[in-house]
Amino acid sequence: MNDYNSIYDFEKHNKETFWLNASKSIDWITPPKIAIDDSNAPFSRWFPDGKMNSCYNAVDRHVLAGRGKQTAIQYESPITGQSFSLTYLEMQKQTAKFAGMLVEQGLKKGDRVIIYMPMITEAVISMLGCARIGVVHSVVFGGFAAAELAKRIDDCKPKLIISASCGHEPTRLVQYKPLLDKAIQQSKFKPSKCVIYQRNALKVTLKNKRDIEWHEAIDHATPAEPVALSANDPLYILYTSGTTGQPKGVVRDNGGHAVALCWSMSNIYDVKMGEVFWAASDIGWVVGHSYIVYGPLFAGCTSILFEGKPVGTPDAGAFWRVVEKNKVKTLFTAPTAFRAIKRSDPEGSFIKQHDISSLDYLFLAGERADPDTIKWAQGQLSVPVVDHWWQTETGWSICANPMGLEQLPIKLGSPSVPMPGFHVEILDDNGDLVADNTLGSIVIKLPLPPSCLSTIWGANNVFLEKYLKRFPGYYETGDAGYKDEDGYVYIMARTDDVINVAGHRLSTGQIEEIISGHPDVAECAVIGIADELKGQIPIGFICLYPNRKLSGAKICEEIIHLVSDNIGRISAFKKVIIIDRLPKTRSGKIVRATMVKIANQQHWVMPATIEDPSVLEEISSALKEQLFLE
Ligand code: COA
Numbered sequence: 001m002n003d004y005n006s007i008y009d010f011e012k013h014n015k016e017t018f019w020l021n022a023s024k025s026i027d028w029i030t031p032p033k034i035a036i037d038d039s040n041a042p043f044s045r046w047f048p049d050g051k052m053n054s055c056y057n058a059v060d061r062h063v064l065a066g067r068g069k070q071t072a073i074q075y076e077s078p079i080t081g082q083s084f085s086l087t088y089l090e091m092q093k094q095t096a097k098f099a100g101m102l103v104e105q106g107l108k109k110g111d112r113v114i115i116y117m118p119m120i121t122e123a124v125i126s127m128l129g130c131a132r133i134g135v136v137h138s139v140v141f142g143g144f145a146a147a148e149l150a151k152r153i154d155d156c157k158p159k160l161i162i163s164a165s166c167g168h169e170p171t172r173l174v175q176y177k178p179l180l181d182k183a184i185q186q187s188k189f190k191p192s193k194c195v196i197y198q199r200n201a202l203k204v205t206l207k208n209k210r211d212i213e214w215h216e217a218i219d220h221a222t223p224a225e226p227v228a229l230s231a232n233d234p235l236y237i238l239y240t241s242g243t244t245g246q247p248k249g250v251v252r253d254n255g256g257h258a259v260a261l262c263w264s265m266s267n268i269y270d271v272k273m274g275e276v277f278w279a280a281s282d283i284g285w286v287v288g289h290s291y292i293v294y295g296p297l298f299a300g301c302t303s304i305l306f307e308g309k310p311v312g313t314p315d316a317g318a319f320w321r322v323v324e325k326n327k328v329k330t331l332f333t334a335p336t337a338f339r340a341i342k343r344s345d346p347e348g349s350f351i352k353q354h355d356i357s358s359l360d361y362l363f364l365a366g367e368r369a370d371p372d373t374i375k376w377a378q379g380q381l382s383v384p385v386v387d388h389w390w391q392t393e394t395g396w397s398i399c400a401n402p403m404g405l406e407q408l409p410i411k412l413g414s415p416s417v418p419m420p421g422f423h424v425e426i427l428d429d430n431g432d433l434v435a436d437n438t439l440g441s442i443v444i445k446l447p448l449p450p451s452c453l454s455t456i457w458g459a460n461n462v463f464l465e466k467y468l469k470r471f472p473g474y475y476e477t478g479d480a481g482y483k484d485e486d487g488y489v490y491i492m493a494r495t496d497d498v499i500n501v502a503g504h505r506l507s508t509g510q511i512e513e514i515i516s517g518h519p520d521v522a523e524c525a526v527i528g529i530a531d532e533l534k535g536q537i538p539i540g541f542i543c544l545y546p547n548r549k550l551s552g553a554k555i556c557e558e559i560i561h562l563v564s565d566n567i568g569r570i571s572a573f574k575k576v577i578i579i580d581r582l583p584k585t586r587s588g589k590i591v592r593a594t595m596v597k598i599a600n601q602q603h604w605v606m607p608a609t610i611e612d613p614s615v616l617e618e619i620s621s622a623l624k625e626q627l628f629l630e
């Protein structure tokens with residue numbers, strides 16, 4: 001039985017057997033006898049009686065099995081010109097020292113550490129070093145501004161923060177230390193120590209008492225052994241955008257996470273021990289957690305850690321150089337990266353200059369993979385291009401085409417079919433199932449499979465409210481779409497105000513909160529509009545108070561800075577339009593969906609409930625003047 005349908009159905013009817021079998025892919029200190037404990041549903045617990053350690057499974061077990069000399073992490077930085085490897089044995093030594101440092105600093109199981117780092121190997125060592133002794137890590141994407149870091153510090157209250165002197169963007173050096181200092185100044189909670197890795201390009205001055213230099217902290221630490229953890233102990237917290245400015249801390253357990261990721265490595269990505277897997281993402285995102293760090297290392301692969309961009313570091317051949325040099329078998333990135341490559345090298349001339357015959361698959365996720373991009377990639381690479389759909393909350397793909405099991409027909413525009421344990425349904429607003437090919441809210445029947453969020457950090461109520469309340473018995477994904485007659489799922493839009501900018505998940509509500517903080521703004525609305533490269537970009541509409549001193553242009557400029565300073569440049573917020581009034585329904589709701597249609601130059605109809613139709617007409621002409629004629 002190794003075809004997709006049999007395996008999916010088997011799991012559906014034999015959950016315990018399926019997942020207990022899958023659990024054998026990892027090493028347990030106490031193997032579980034129970035797959036799922038649902039006695040406190042909807043707070044399900046996977047492998048509740050199992051004991052294990054994620055760092056041991058990612059590192060030590062491969063050394064003990066005689067593969068210590070194999071490369072665990074291959075570092076490639078076209079920005080700095082650095083390229084080197086770390087073996088499993090080296091990873092074991094370094095994670096043990098890092099964990100020893102944490103012990104010396106007084107950290108113990110359950111304490112939190114924030115990792116605010118660029119794409120350097122020390123970031124991976126920090127994550128695994130925390131996991132080694134049950135310290136819960138929370139990686140904050142290095143592109144986030146101080147205010148975002150401060151919110152996360154206040155929410156998860158880390159005893160320690162790990163950071164670096166700088167990161168490298170293609171055209172500039174990103175100084176982390178001033179951002180870190182500002183965040184700690186802003187946050188109510190103060191970590192007792194910061195460990196700072198000094199990169200060659202920038203050596204920063206450390207603050208007495210609070211800051212310790214990486215080598216000083218770690219080099220003489222006594223190595224710590226992996227500790228036995230319950231499968232349900234939290235491994236990490238990863239914050240993601242919701243509908244407000246307060247990010248949600250997705251909590252991931254240890255056991256279910258390891259089991260699901262191991263299952264995915266062989267069955268979805270078709271990689272085996274010793275093979276080379278590359279997720280061209282950032283460790284600050286869930287893709288980086290699951291498929292730069294944990295998944296490939298659990299599976300004993302070589303994982304590529306890449307500090308660069310698909311284009312501009314130095315050219316659109318960056319990916320192919322790395323694939324050729326390291327004989328990458330499976331590449332995983334976001335569609336936006338391929339749109340950038342296609343735009344810069346439409347004929348694929350860089351691809352032809354390299355031997356990429358090692359490459360068997362390209363996986364895409366993070367945003368909708370448009371059929372044009374998929375077709376271009378298929379034509380250029382001559383390998384299956386596999387769209388798959390998942391979220392920070394799930395940690396692995398809800399829908400995919402499982403290349404290691406069976407290659408199902410690829411349907412353009414669909415991330416294919418649900419993976420075992422994800423029982424996907426499409427519901428209408430009343431919570432009733434809809435017919436095939438009918439748009440609705442995409443939900444997953446409870447219980448969720450292993451590796452999905454166990455709760456929101458410190459906020460069980462938010463977990464219940466945001467994900468489980470609207471459709472009882474189901475997890476609400478926040479995505480809208482449909483299923484076709486073959487069970488293929490199509491993801492069409494978000495049902496909330498989350499937008500996806502170059503694979504980064506942002507909340508328009510959060511941007512609105514920031515803009516509203518400007519003293520001259522009376523009201524505002526932010527929408528995501530289609531962008532050829534980034535998928536979506538945010539634009540803002542503002543209504544100003546009459547008695548303002550600044551010019552409209554100056555206010556727009558200040559607002560753009562405000563958003564960039566609060567979220568970071570990844571927000572790509574560069575356009576603000578001043579209007580007299582926002583278009584609202586008679587009950588006061590801003591008609592954002594219609595505004596998006598107008599901005600995207602799609603067919604739109606005047607909503608029947610609109611309070612004043614002339615406002616939409618005004619917006620339509622403002623957009624014509626300011627967007628389409630540029
Ligand atoms: N630290 C500091 N700043 C960062 C940063 C980081 N880690 N990552 C991005 N930024 C900045 C960039 O310098 C850029 O600033 P600018 O607008 O002033 O030039 C801004 O944030 C936007 O960056 P990015 O989203 O990377 O867009 P880009 O225009 O520089 O490049 C792509 C476009 C398509 C090449 C790029 O978005 C890409 O490689 N995407 C891959 C998607 C991905 O990894 N998604 C993760 C989920 S799978």
Ligand code: AMP
Nearest residue numbers: 365366367368388389390391392491505
């Ligand atoms: P994140 O939590 O940042 O990974 O973002 C998850 C969201 O990105 C999903 O809820 C979708 O809206 C979107 N997304 C991820 N993968 C896909 C995909 N393959 N197709 C369409 N949308 C996707």
